[in-house]
Amino acid sequence: MTAPIDSDARIQEYAHPERLVTTQWLAQHLGDEGIVVVESDEDVLLYETGHIPGAVKIDWHTDLNDPEIREYIDGDQFAELLSSKGISKDTTIVLYGDKNNWWAAYAAWVFTIYGHEDVRLLDGGRGKWIAEGRELTTDVPAPTPGTYPVATRDDVTFRIFKDDVQKHIGSGPLVDIRSFPEYTGERLHIPDYPEEGVLRGGHIPTARNVPWATAVAEDGTYKPRAELEAIYQAGGLGLTNDDAIVTYCRIGERSSHTWFALHFLLGLDNVKNYDGSWTEWGNAVRVPIVKGEEAGALV
Numbered sequence: 001m002t003a004p005i006d007s008d009a010r011i012q013e014y015a016h017p018e019r020l021v022t023t024q025w026l027a028q029h030l031g032d033e034g035i036v037v038v039e040s041d042e043d044v045l046l047y048e049t050g051h052i053p054g055a056v057k058i059d060w061h062t063d064l065n066d067p068e069i070r071e072y073i074d075g076d077q078f079a080e081l082l083s084s085k086g087i088s089k090d091t092t093i094v095l096y097g098d099k100n101n102w103w104a105a106y107a108a109w110v111f112t113i114y115g116h117e118d119v120r121l122l123d124g125g126r127g128k129w130i131a132e133g134r135e136l137t138t139d140v141p142a143p144t145p146g147t148y149p150v151a152t153r154d155d156v157t158f159r160i161f162k163d164d165v166q167k168h169i170g171s172g173p174l175v176d177i178r179s180f181p182e183y184t185g186e187r188l189h190i191p192d193y194p195e196e197g198v199l200r201g202g203h204i205p206t207a208r209n210v211p212w213a214t215a216v217a218e219d220g221t222y223k224p225r226a227e228l229e230a231i232y233q234a235g236g237l238g239l240t241n242d243d244a245i246v247t248y249c250r251i252g253e254r255s256s257h258t259w260f261a262l263h264f265l266l267g268l269d270n271v272k273n274y275d276g277s278w279t280e281w282g283n284a285v286r287v288p289i290v291k292g293e294e295a296g297a298l299v
Contacts, residue, residue: 002034002090002092002118003029003032003034003035003092003118004029005017005018006020006021006022006025008022008024008025010224011123013224013225013226014222014225014264014265014266014267015225015264015265015266015267016263016264016265016267018118018120019119019120019121019260019264019265020120020121020123020222020264020265021094021120021121021122021123022122022123022124023122023123023124023128023129023132023134026052026094026122026129027134030052030053030054031053031054034090034091034092035091035092035094036056036085036086036087036091036092036093036094036143037052037054037055037056037094037096037122038055038056038057038058038085038093038094038095038096038104038107039051039052039055039056039057039058039095039096039097039104039126040057040058040059040060040095040096040097040103040104040106040107041097041098041099041103041126042060042097042098042099042102042103042253043098044059044060044061046098046126048138049138050136050137050138051136051137051138052096052129052134052135052136052137053135053136053137053139054141055096055141056085056086056141056143057140058081058085058107060103060106060107060253063081064081064107064110070276072110072153074153075114075150075151075152075153076150078114078148078151078153079148079149079150079151080148082116082146082148083145083146083147083148084143084145084146085143085146086141086143086144086145086146087146087148088146088147088148089116089117089147089148089149090117090118091118091146092118092120093111093116093118093119093120094120094121094122095107095108095111095119095120095121095122096121096122096125096126096129097125097126098125098126098127099125100124100125100127100213100216100220100257101121101122101124101125101220101257102212102253102254102256102257103253104121104122104125105121105253105256105257105259105260106252106253106256106257108120108121108256108260109158109252109256109259109260109273112158113153113154113155113157113158113159114151114152114153114154115151115152115153115154116151121260123221123222124219124220124221125220127220128219128220128221131219157272158259158263158271158272158273159272159273159274159275160246160272160273160274161274161276162274162276162280162281162284162287165204165246165248165274165276165281166287168244168246169204169205169206169298170205170206170297170298171244172243172244172245172246173206173208173237173239173243173244173245173246174204174206174207174208174245174246174247174248175207175208175210175232175237175239175245175246175247175248175255175258175262176203176204176207176208176209176210176248176249177209177210177211177212177247177248177249177254177255177257177258178190178203178209178211178249178250178254178278179191179211180209180211182201182250182278183202183203183207183209183293184201184202184203184291184292184293185200185201185202185203185289185291185292186201187201188200188201188282189250190250197283198278198279198282198283199282199283200282200283200289201282201291202282202289202290202291202292203278203289203290203295203296204248204281204288204289204290205288205289205290205295205296205297205298205299206295206296206297206298207248207290207295208237208295210231210232210236210237210258212249212254212255212257212258214231215228215231215257215258215261222261222265225265225266228261228265228266229266232261232262232266233266239262239266239268240268241267241268241269241270243268243270244270244272245262245268245270245271245272246271246272246273246274247259247262247271247272247273247274248273248274248276248277248278248281249277249278250277250278250279251275251277251278251279252273252274252275252276252277255273255274255275255277256273259271259272259273
């Protein structure tokens, strides 16, 4: 079953309006058969303080990642996880979370590389829902288990690894979505966040800096399509549908937010997220970096 597409005029302007829903749409469709709402936050304790009625929780630390290697859970585990949340292959998943959907977008990206077809983001996320005074609950649902099939992860279409990023330098755009001090190398981590032990500060050669928040309006929603086009396409970065584009950040969560905007909202076909990101690149042996404000080149 596929849920109806949000008919909101702003949503309809995007390249894939079936990927984003307004808070009003979700309020109208809460409890509908075939829709499962999923909260995924950076602060993994937020869900317990109150969540959208009926929403289930996915913890990005413990649910999506293998505990021993830096990799996602395998196809059997993914099927088991989604089944336990009441999700089947034809379920419409609506994701939301804190930080204007950093981790919700990350989960959307993981679900996409696992081939789940109907994944949507709640535009504005947890913050907008609460700001509008909409209902929260601490009641934890007990979903009827779904029947999710064993999934196969596609690590090619929307994901890229370090060695291929090195080959990509000079052949296609790299979009560094971290804060400007992280990009220049002034900082090794997000402002106001703890040090994470990256050895070198700077950015990948040729990468241009457009912090993720550039895509977000004051209420936490994505900016209208025309404004996003001005940032990323003509008049901005100049990205076109002929480009093979790579986004990256620190560990792949903020860059998932931009990946979502470029691929689903602007309709750029070839956009890959480098989830190894700066925590891998900044520590890796024999990979080049650039410090300062200029994008630089491979030397």
